[in-house]
Amino acid sequence: MAKHRIYSMSVAGVYPFYVAKAEKKGRTQAEVDEIIRWLTGYSQEALNDRLVEKTNFEDFFAQAPRLNPSRSLITGVVCGVRVEEIEDPLMREVRYLDKLVDELAKGRPMEKILRK
Template sequence: MKNERVYRMTFSSVYPLYIQKVERKGRTKADVDTVIYWLTGYDDAGLATQIDKNVDFETFFADAPQINPNASKIKGVICGYRVEKIEDPLMKKIRWLDKLVDELAKGKSMEKILRS
């Protein structure tokens, strides 16, 4: 049931933590937003709405306009789990987002992060 706890976390409570993480490494809120837009298909207004509505991760991804078809190219380890081996679809999306933010914080180029 650990997954259930993660699914119920509000996106708006984690979003500032993503921003803090990347800002400590010299990246910006705009960079975080860019990877979120790329992964989920949200735009400025859509993301702001989700934050204002205080939705949980399950709703955040369920309401996403479109998960980027290149998201399946996101590989590697995050939180001790190999992303490409995660079977639960929602947990995989959450870990994709975690991995993108982690890559931002590690200084990877936006081109590599967005699998261009």
């Protein structure tokens, strides 16, 4: 089976859309970065490096220092699909990130987004 095209897309290519979505609703790039760091375990410096290197989604998640164990608490619908029902592990990680950015843009408090 062919890989989904999102896997080969650069995180840096999608990142500005995450930031724009958040900023349009009064949130900040720093909050988007915090969400990504929480989900993946990257430091801010390492995240910046992945963006500069134009790392694709497949490598971005494969190289993540520590995927947050609480990410399994992320539930809901993204693109018409329930994230907790996605079978492909990599697609689930991508959709977790999408869902967190959606929650940020909807004004949800950071402590709830980060499942504290």
